[in-house]
Amino acid sequence: xxxxxxxxxxxxxxxxxxxxxxxxxxxxxxxxxxxxxxxxxxxxxxxxxxxxxxxxxxxxxxxxxxxxxxxxxxxxxxxxxxxxxxxxxxxxxxxxxxxxxxxxxxxxxxxxxxxxxxxxxxxxxxxxxxxxxxxxxxxxxxxxxxxxxxxxxxxxxxxxxxxxxxxxxxxxxxxxxxxxxxxxxxxxxxxxxxxxxxxxxxxxxxxxxxxxxxxxxxxxxxxxxxxxxxxxxxxxxxxxxxxxxxxxxxxxxxxxxxxxxxxxxxxxxxxxxxxxxxxxxxxxxxxxxxxxxxxxxxxxxxxxxxxxxxxxxx
Amino acid sequence: xxxxxxxxxxxxxxxxxxxxxxxxxxxxxxxxxxxxxxxxxxxxxxxxxxxxxxxxxxxxxxxxxxxxxxxxxxxxxxxxxxxxxxxxxxxxxxxxxxxxxxxxxxxxxxxxxxxxxxxxxxxxxxxxxxxxxxxxxxxxxxxxxxxxxxxxxxxxxxxxxxxxxxxxxxxxxxxxxxxxxxxxxxxxxxxxxxxxxxxxxxxxxxxxxxxxxxxxxxxxxxxxxxxxxxxxxxxxxxxxxxxxxxxxxxxxxxxxxxxxxxxxxxxxxxxxxxxxxxxxxxxxxxxxxxxxxxx
Numbered sequence: 001x002x003x004x005x006x007x008x009x010x011x012x013x014x015x016x017x018x019x020x021x022x023x024x025x026x027x028x029x030x031x032x033x034x035x036x037x038x039x040x041x042x043x044x045x046x047x048x049x050x051x052x053x054x055x056x057x058x059x060x061x062x063x064x065x066x067x068x069x070x071x072x073x074x075x076x077x078x079x080x081x082x083x084x085x086x087x088x089x090x091x092x093x094x095x096x097x098x099x100x101x102x103x104x105x106x107x108x109x110x111x112x113x114x115x116x117x118x119x120x121x122x123x124x125x126x127x128x129x130x131x132x133x134x135x136x137x138x139x140x141x142x143x144x145x146x147x148x149x150x151x152x153x154x155x156x157x158x159x160x161x162x163x164x165x166x167x168x169x170x171x172x173x174x175x176x177x178x179x180x181x182x183x184x185x186x187x188x189x190x191x192x193x194x195x196x197x198x199x200x201x202x203x204x205x206x207x208x209x210x211x212x213x214x215x216x217x218x219x220x221x222x223x224x225x226x227x228x229x230x231x232x233x234x235x236x237x238x239x240x241x242x243x244x245x246x247x248x249x250x251x252x253x254x255x256x257x258x259x260x261x262x263x264x265x266x267x268x269x270x271x272x273x274x275x276x277x278x279x280x281x282x283x284x285x286x287x288x289x290x291x292x293x294x295x296x297x298x299x300x301x302x303x304x305x306x307x308x309x310x311x312x313x314x
Numbered sequence: 315x316x317x318x319x320x321x322x323x324x325x326x327x328x329x330x331x332x333x334x335x336x337x338x339x340x341x342x343x344x345x346x347x348x349x350x351x352x353x354x355x356x357x358x359x360x361x362x363x364x365x366x367x368x369x370x371x372x373x374x375x376x377x378x379x380x381x382x383x384x385x386x387x388x389x390x391x392x393x394x395x396x397x398x399x400x401x402x403x404x405x406x407x408x409x410x411x412x413x414x415x416x417x418x419x420x421x422x423x424x425x426x427x428x429x430x431x432x433x434x435x436x437x438x439x440x441x442x443x444x445x446x447x448x449x450x451x452x453x454x455x456x457x458x459x460x461x462x463x464x465x466x467x468x469x470x471x472x473x474x475x476x477x478x479x480x481x482x483x484x485x486x487x488x489x490x491x492x493x494x495x496x497x498x499x500x501x502x503x504x505x506x507x508x509x510x511x512x513x514x515x516x517x518x519x520x521x522x523x524x525x526x527x528x529x530x531x532x533x534x535x536x537x538x539x540x541x542x543x544x545x546x547x548x549x550x551x552x553x554x555x556x557x558x559x560x561x562x563x564x565x566x567x568x569x570x571x572x573x574x575x576x577x578x579x580x581x582x583x584x585x586x587x588x589x590x591x592x593x594x595x596x597x598x599x600x601x602x603x604x605x606x607x608x609x
Contacts, residue, residue, distance in 0.1 A: 091510070097508060099526050114516060
């Protein structure tokens with residue numbers, strides 16, 4: 001049984017379809033990266049799994065299960081027993097994701113006592129241990145500090161430590177390094193990869209950085225215009241990309257030694273389509289050199305281990 | 315420092331405004347007085363001295379709590395005010411408590427049910443409160459609760475029941491602003507990233523609403539509540555005369571009609587100082603609530 005299984009997820013905000021066919025399977029102990037450009041629906045997919053979509057969002061899916069537990073019929077109360085306990089999440093905005101009115105220690109301790117009970121003292125001890133573990137110096141001192149006294153990198157470390165308070169089985173990280181300095185980005189990624197390996201976490205990492213994917217991912221799902229267009233193991237995807245969008249994306253990636261100095265990087269011509277009511281078929285067809293009439297119908301994911309949502313893969 | 319400057323400004327205003335209201339000596343001497351009587355009064359009360367000299371001698375004495383003597387009550391102004399202060403303070407606090415108890419839950423409810431009929435109903439009630447004049451509401455309540463139902467006493471200060479109706483009337487004027495501030499503060503807080511984090515942590519709805527959201531939404535409410543309490547203390551002039559509560563407001567009203575300017579000046583000054591103290595207290599309370607405001 002997979003740790004997380006999402007089949008044919010759809011999310012719409014009024015007239016706009018944000019996600020229109022996301023299939024994601026995360027196995028225990030693997031790092032599954034979801035890549036795609038801004039607005040492709042990767043963040044919305046992760047929020048949909050957590051049940052954290054904004055008011056007014058409409059969600060439906062063929063299946064959405066965590067460790068075999070069906071998440072679809074769950075109400076807020078039932079979901080809240082899983083969230084923060086067995087599934088944890090960290091966000092893109094470390095500067096605003098912590099409550100400014102409470103100390104780091106208080107915010108970390110409450111998630112432990114909420115799900116596991118025990119004394120506040122014990123929870124604070126665990127918080128201190130985890131702050132040390134995510135590489136924060138003087139963790140005892142940090143417990144008593146408020147978020148505004150910490151830098152962005154430190155706050156994201158606090159968020160990571162807080163997510164680990166109850167030993168979750170699945171950690172969803174939504175572009176956890178986007179808002180940070182480049183040097184801090186590398187540190188945070190290294191930390192996440194290291195924790196994932198040590199704790200055997202299932203990590204669902206959302207990013208738009210293919211360099212990150214190459215370094216940490218076990219498996220990759222590429223999203224475009226609200227759909228997962230390709231899924232494969234990292235090595236397979238980089239060596240043998242099937243979907244024209246994935247190929248275009250990899251051509252844009254600067255690889256030392258691949259191109260002679262002074263030559264231009266690849267680009268993908270055209271624009272992302274507007275996903276209004278009634279848009280069907282492949283979202284990439286208007287930019288694709290291989291487009292054909294069949295691309296205007298709904299296309300399933302072809303393949304068994306290396307999946308591709310393209311008529312060429314049929 | 316700022317508080318001191320504001321007090322000085324108020325001091326000056328209180329002094330000059332009372333002088334602008336006409337020749338005090340004439341009104342003290344009364345309509346039947348001759349020119350000689352008026353001159354005598356003017357000398358007796360020191361009104362013949364240069365204005366600046368009058369001002370500084372008043373300020374000097376006011377600084378040590380001596381506001382002089384009332385022209386009509388034949389008593390020390392400070393005693394008059396001290397004697398009536400408890401009534402006004404009780405009334406103001408009762409009004410504020412009722413206002414907070416009503417408006418905070420209403421504001422939270424409206425925020426949680428944003429853009430539903432519950433929200434609109436709350437806003438409607440708040441608007442009605444804004445539009446209703448206090449003295450009129452006071453009279454209506456007197457007729458209904460006091461005379462027809464006979465539940466509450468209509469006037470006086472004998473027991474706690476005497477404060478219920480005027481307290482409610484005062485509260486009514488503060489409820490609209492406090493409700494709307496609570497509502498907008500809660501809507502903003504509930505849409506914030508840290509509330510999304512709190513939900514991702516699986517915290518209970520109670521903890522999300524009251525621990526995480528309300529604490530941040532409370533800051534503007536605290537600031538405005540202190541201002542409202544100031545308004546209530548000053549604005550109780552109307553309510554105290556409607557309900558015949560012998561507080562500072564009633565005293566102010568009496569002295570204004572009789573041109574008893576030492577009392578008027580002193581009341582204005584004391585209320586202004588309380589106002590300043592309240593604002594200071596609100597700032598300190600906010601610093602307790604929000605660590606970012608601590609120096």
